[in-house]
Amino acid sequence: MNQRTLAAHESLEIxxxxNLKTLGLAKSKLVQGLVFDQELKALMQKDVEQSLEAIAELQALYQRSPFQAPVPQNRPTPIIN
Structure with a gap:
């Protein structure tokens, strides 16, 4: 992969x-505590895992940005495990 710095518009899109993935992750984790159907809960857990992977990939791309806003290292936790 090319390691050049991203353009400003590319950085903003990433x-x-x-932000979208992080909000989706928070929502999935929050709603997981309210769901009683085990099949739906399993699908939501899969979404959480895939979102974490996507966030990690986006953070790696974002490192090439010419400007950066801090990305929090903590992740939302479910209300009920």
Whole structure:
């Protein structure tokens, strides 16, 4: 992969995607505590795992941004495990 710095518009798009994925992750974790159907809960857990992977990939791309906003290292935890 090319390691050059991203253009400003590319950096903003990655930042927006990162925000979207982070909000989706928080929502999935929150709603998991309210769901009683085990099949749905398993699907939501799979979504959480895939979102964490996507966030990690986006963070790696975001490192090439010419400007950065801090990305929090902590992740939301479910209300009920």
């Amino acid at each position: 930042h927006e995607a990162l």
